[in-house]
Amino acid sequence: MRVLVTGGAGFIGSNFVRHIVNEYGWETIVYDKLTYAGRIENLRDVLDRIKFVRGDIADEESFTRMVRDFQPDVIVNFAAETHVDRSINEPAPFIKTNIVGVFTILETMRRIGYDILLLHVSTDEVYGDLWGTSRESSEEDALNPSSPYSASKASGDLLIKAYGRTYGLKYRIVRPCNNYGPYQHPEKLIPRSIIRILYNKPPVLYGDGSQVRDWLYVEDTAKAITLVIEKGSDREIYNVCGNMYATVREIVEKILEAMGKPKSFIVYGKPRPGEDRRYAMVCAKIRELGWKPLVGLETGLRLTVKWYLENEWWWKPLVDERYVLADHPW
Structure with missing residues (x-):
């Protein structure tokens, strides 16, 4: 091939x-x-x-x-x-x-x-x-x-x-x-939250963090x-899709727990313009081909936190003030 x-x-x-x-x-x-x-x-x-x-x-x-x-x-x-x-x-x-x-x-x-x-x-x-x-x-x-x-x-x-x-x-x-997972740019929610916590800065969420996503x-x-x-x-x-639904707030709370920080460390901001609150899909077609996710959400988040902790060489050159370390993500 x-x-x-x-x-x-x-x-x-x-x-x-x-x-x-x-x-x-x-x-x-x-x-x-x-x-x-x-x-x-x-x-x-x-x-x-x-x-x-x-x-x-x-x-x-x-x-x-x-x-x-x-x-x-x-x-x-x-x-x-x-x-x-x-x-x-x-x-x-x-x-x-x-x-x-x-x-x-x-x-x-x-x-x-x-x-x-x-x-x-x-x-x-x-x-x-x-x-x-x-x-x-x-x-x-x-x-x-x-x-x-x-x-x-x-x-x-x-x-x-x-x-x-x-x-x-x-x-x-x-x-x-x-x-x-590994190699995701620090502008995205999970790596951004991990890196901000490493810099002793609070993770920042849009709105109240109740947006529902399916995580894979x-x-x-x-x-x-x-x-x-x-x-x-x-x-x-x-x-x-993995049918592993969690709010954005729940994801960040799990990261905080894995990194030894309290849930109260989160900062909430104004909603993103035109924001989608919930995504969900039917995934029967690909499951009929024989696929199913093998990595559960808890395990995947632990693996991801571990990867970013061990690979500062990869993410540190990508950290910028606007999308990663700014006090507000808007």
Whole structure:
């Protein structure tokens, strides 16, 4: 199997690359722009077993040349801008990468003239807010994004579906729930909270912290994506979830407990603009393929705290005042 992984130096992407190289030995090339969230350090333990090319998926000439040279069986697209706060402050990069970048991948596939499968990594956020209901989103539900980030991801999904129908391109889309684990950028909730506590600064939550999310350890997500490549059906969408629901406040309280701090250490701020209060998905389709999460929430959080405690070399260069150490996350 020859696999081209776009965005493979990011959080979920690098964990996926590590999984397919260590467990499957697939021939792998990583194509990554190396933005603030994509780092070659994320791949340092597998660099001798992959090929790395620095590039932007929105650069059609460069991307097409690389695809022609490598001739992959599968393109796995993780390349994306993903941080909701950044999308609120500056939407333009999200439009370029998450929409124009997906368009470039599709145009390359359409023009290149041989059979390639696109495995696209989307998000549960495309379904929108389910607060005040008991519903769970299925793959057939209409998309109802709330932020510039989720709107750009929904747009990419719709482009892929349109190219599949119009041009016959092969695709499979996965929509994971909230991921956490090693190599996640410190701007995100769990690593940000761990690092702030290490600096003896209180974790800061939007609103009252009652936002409900489904939490999934990143290695389980990597296994799910691999399974969809191996056993999934073309032109299908697969929700990927752990059914491990917890509020944002509960997650941070568990981190505080693991790090020996009281729950009262938390600081509460104003709500995020356009905030989604609850996500939930039906994940029967991927479970029918034989996947289920193996790492429980308590275990996964302990592993994550331990990793950040032991890998200061990795996260310390990424700590910035605006998104990690500021007194307020807005």
